[in-house]
Amino acid sequence: MRINVYSQELTDEVKLIEKQADTGVVYSAVQLMLHSSDRLHNHPGDDDRSAVTFWLPKSAHRREALALAFENMAKQVRNARDETGLD
Template identity: 30%
Template sequence: MRVNVYAEEMTDRIEIVEKVIDGQTFTGLRIYLALPVSYKPEAGGHGVRPVDPAEDGQAQQLQGPFMHRPGDDDSAAVTFWGKRDLRETLKIAMDALDRHYARTQPEGPGNG
């Protein structure tokens, strides 16, 4: 199975979760997602309106948890489970990203 999650959907809300199955502890890294919404501020800074794709100009983005009311959080999340040390897999992924960006980004302020 392939799941696509875009960087714009990921948040800095993370949670470490655990469950025990047949005496074995599984650790998960849960990353909460939020759907970005494009909007344009109303003239004078009062209110917002949805973006019309036919309009010219730059839309702004909002992102937030999917809450019906306080305490009722139905936000989507992706959980990566590990039977052993999940950090090793995540380190491999970070190393691969570091190598990729080292090849594709020029050196300089703000690019390192």
């Protein structure tokens, strides 16, 4: 699977979320919130915005591997050729 997020959709908002399943297990995730038009939300409390959600693994080892992948992605962003893409 490939997910494309265009630069115009990016925001700097990142959320840590937790959801408890009906089994009692609590799952954690990190969400990268995407830009969304105000016209899509019916009232001020409506937060059904688009986001890319990364559900976190249970083990510390796999969580660290995910964190390292995100850090590597940040390094690649900083080292990418200047002035590519759109704002």
